[in-house]
Amino acid sequence: MSDAANPPVDDVANEGNDDALGAFASGVETTEQFPLQVEGLRKSFGGITAVDGASFEVEAGTLTGLIGPNGAGKSTTFNLITGMLKPDSGTVTFNGEDITGLEPHEIANRGMVRTFQIARELSDMTVLENMMLAPKQQRGEKLWRSVAPVVRDDVREQEEELLERVWEVLDFFDIDHIAHEYAGNLSGGQRKLLEMARALLTDPDMLLLDEPFAGVNPTLEKKLLTHIHELREQGYTFLLVEHDMDLIMNNCEHVIVLHQGKVLTEGTPDDIRSNEDVIEAYLGGNV
Numbered sequence: 001m002s003d004a005a006n007p008p009v010d011d012v013a014n015e016g017n018d019d020a021l022g023a024f025a026s027g028v029e030t031t032e033q034f035p036l037q038v039e040g041l042r043k044s045f046g047g048i049t050a051v052d053g054a055s056f057e058v059e060a061g062t063l064t065g066l067i068g069p070n071g072a073g074k075s076t077t078f079n080l081i082t083g084m085l086k087p088d089s090g091t092v093t094f095n096g097e098d099i100t101g102l103e104p105h106e107i108a109n110r111g112m113v114r115t116f117q118i119a120r121e122l123s124d125m126t127v128l129e130n131m132m133l134a135p136k137q138q139r140g141e142k143l144w145r146s147v148a149p150v151v152r153d154d155v156r157e158q159e160e161e162l163l164e165r166v167w168e169v170l171d172f173f174d175i176d177h178i179a180h181e182y183a184g185n186l187s188g189g190q191r192k193l194l195e196m197a198r199a200l201l202t203d204p205d206m207l208l209l210d211e212p213f214a215g216v217n218p219t220l221e222k223k224l225l226t227h228i229h230e231l232r233e234q235g236y237t238f239l240l241v242e243h244d245m246d247l248i249m250n251n252c253e254h255v256i257v258l259h260q261g262k263v264l265t266e267g268t269p270d271d272i273r274s275n276e277d278v279i280e281a282y283l284g285g286n287v
């Protein structure tokens with residue numbers, strides 16, 4: 001755990017509240033403040049150690065960037081967090097629960113989702129059909145945040161409710177006008193919006209975005225960023241892997257730098273920009 005992500009106990013003690021100090025020390029406070037905690041994560045593929053004891057936390061309600069030179073271990077870290085890969089050692093804690101080694105759908109059920117590229121078979125389905133599939137694949141029992149949860153036995157009513165929610169999310173992402181278009185016909189940017197919309201439909205607490213802007217034109221990139229910031233303001237937490245450094249620096253409030261499978265440093269964009277170790281790691285990494 002880094003100093004930057006884990007405020008000193010003195011900060012809490014300064015509030016003059018012994019209970020708060022006790023809660024912080026026991027981890028209760030930390031869990032709420034930092035829903036994702038990664039501790040000593042390690043993963044090797046044969047002789048290559050892709051992730052080598054990475055430890056970090058992600059603060060609730062932030063847009064946190066995970067950066068690093070090519071091969072630093074970013075994708076592997078994402079895969080370990082979301083259950084796509086099992087770590088050799090280390091732990092992943094989400095909302096206070098040890099989720100290390102759980103299956104991806106079990107992790108999604110707990111409120112952490114990762115955006116996925118639309119699979120080839122889903123390209124033959126319309127945007128609307130893709131959306132209707134999303135919650136069944138992942139987290140159907142929780143509702144889109146702005147709609148009050150209603151428990152009903154009637155399947156048809158549930159379908160209608162889902163459809164209503166789907167339209168709300170499509171409208172939020174401004175892709176309702178392409179609802180009947182085949183996913184395979186969408187532009188790169190529209191597909192990214194659909195991927196985000198599908199993830200959001202499961203009503204997660206936290207979204208992990210792996211290069212959400214790759215292949216997205218500047219207009220749609222701006223739109224996607226606006227949506228991400230709106231959602232962050234609503235309290236969603238984001239962890240973002242992105243190669244576009246300007247985009248990370250201009251949009252994330254906290255940046256974690258991975259290098260050779262370890263956290264090299266973390267801090268605000270200004271801290272990172274002026275950090276000589278980071279500059280050296282990137283130059284050495286030929287980026």
Ligand SMILES: Nc1ncnc2c1ncn2[C@@H]1O[C@H](COP(=O)(O)OP(=O)(O)OP(=O)(O)O)[C@@H](O)[C@H]1O
Pocket residue numbers: 045048049050051068069070071072073074075076077
């Ligand atoms: N399945 C695998 N089998 C063997 N080696 C792997 C595998 N996945 C990743 N690696 C290796 O682990 C290291 C970290 O890879 P990873 O893809 O996590 O890095 P990254 O930071 O996401 O890189 P990039 O920015 O280039 O996408 C690299 O050396 C990579 O070649």
